Amino acid sequence: MGDKAASATNAYLMDLWYLATPGHLLTPGRMIGKVFMEQPILLGRDADGAPFALRDLCPHRGVQLSKGVFDGRQITCPFHGWRFDAGGRCAAVPSLVKSQKADIGKICVRTYPCREIQGNIWIYLSEDAPEDAGALPAPFAIPEIGARTYNIATPLVFQTSMDNAVFGLLDPAHGPYVHRNLLWRQPGNLKEKEKAYEPSPLGFTMVRHPPSSNSVIYRALGGDRTTEISFCLPGLRLEHIRVGTHHICNLTAITPIDGARVEVTNFVYWTQGWLTLFKPFLSRFARKFLTQDQWIIGLQNESLAFNPEMMLINDADILQKWYMRIKKEWIAARAERRAFVNPVKPATLRWRT
Ligand code: FES
Ligand SMILES: [Fe+2]
Incomplete structure (x- = not known):
């Protein structure tokens, strides 16, 4: 496999x-x-x-x-x-x-x-x-939230290549291990997930669905909630949660500094006034969350000096395979001066997280 x-x-x-x-x-x-x-x-x-x-x-x-x-x-x-x-x-x-x-x-x-x-x-x-x-085409904009600015921005530098940083961004299986102490999923309560994906102009989207019931954070939002998670080139991930008529958006953007370092910046936007009361807590939470990723990616980076062979398994690592295909196609389309044709097809992926 x-x-x-x-x-x-x-x-x-x-x-x-x-x-x-x-x-x-x-x-x-x-x-x-x-x-x-x-x-x-x-x-x-x-x-x-x-x-x-x-x-x-x-x-x-x-x-x-x-x-x-x-x-x-x-x-x-x-x-x-x-x-x-x-x-x-x-x-x-x-x-x-x-x-x-x-x-x-x-x-x-x-x-x-x-x-x-x-x-x-x-x-x-x-x-x-x-x-x-x-x-030029317009830069990335979060749909449905108008011109509002972010409530929290957390910029960090990760010691790794662009590809490894994107692999980390797309990785559904590390959450219960790397982020276990942050009210997130615990290794003991993994649930089987089935997610439908569709291609988008420069990436792919996990189609809108009710979010996981084993996440404390999601449960705390209350109301009637749905979430959509999308990825697009060059390295942008957006989780867009709708709670009734409100929105909470979590955007992560990766920009390469050089072959061994990237800037990873996370933004949180919300439209609910009451959430602003919790901004100091949410800022600390976002930073802690991101520094956990920074730590594991840095740890992985230390071992890369030994040139380990690496695997991508089904289905939890399929998103990374799609990223590599999309990236290859982007490079080929530029070289051949033709339009980009997204190689990703609609699919349903399954994993336990
Ligand atoms: S004025 Fe800039 S280097 Fe001389
Ligand atoms: Fe993470």
Whole structure:
């Protein structure tokens, strides 16, 4: 029943929107220097408050611009003071004397498309800057909750590759073991589950159903509840719970830093005012939950140095197999300049959790 895990290629998936940062961390006038897919990236907000992203290297001599000064309009490089606007255009080269004619308008830093949706800032990562950023498909948005922003954001760095992080995100069987002490399922009360899945434009969805009766958290919400869990490229998982006319959404986004590290950011949104009373508790819960995943993935990562052979078994690891197929198809479709054709077919999967 098992088969060897397709060896992870660790090829970065290009031409997709990735989570750059929870929006509240990017306060006006602040610059955040990050690395995504081994590329240095500067995040900021322009004078109108709109987020922007630039390659975080000065075109003069390569210093990180994010280590310079940003006055809300222009970024001053810390080395020789060249200034750039939020569109990456060079606005000043202080060392030039009047008689030295240099066409500084031609000097620019690469920009990355950047959008803010429901509190999240997304960046479009591609090999070359897209010709028409306005024509790109929209970044991910949670349906049915309008423009509201998240109630809780928990960003963490995991020491692992993108593929292993996504495998962890898709893994239904680790819950009762890794998260056992968090009012979650206990190994002693595993139940057989049967879940129907359908393909979605860039992934797959566990179709809406009443959530597990052996989860204390779900039971605490009361009311008439249903949940839908969806996954899509590049590494986004959304659990969308409806309780009557209300919504609780748990979104996790993974962005690769390099071949051995990823940023994992979890967001919780809710529409019930009373839940806000429990925000300090829920924040601690979310962080604890995520640090448990961080711990087990880090532990696994230590053993990967020994090159273990790995297995994906039916049915609990089928989602990971689907991810590898979807990823392969995404890469092939880009290389062949054709539309992506989702290889996932509707299926019913069974496991005990
Ligand atoms: S390196 Fe940035 S101004 Fe010289
Ligand atoms: Fe987990």
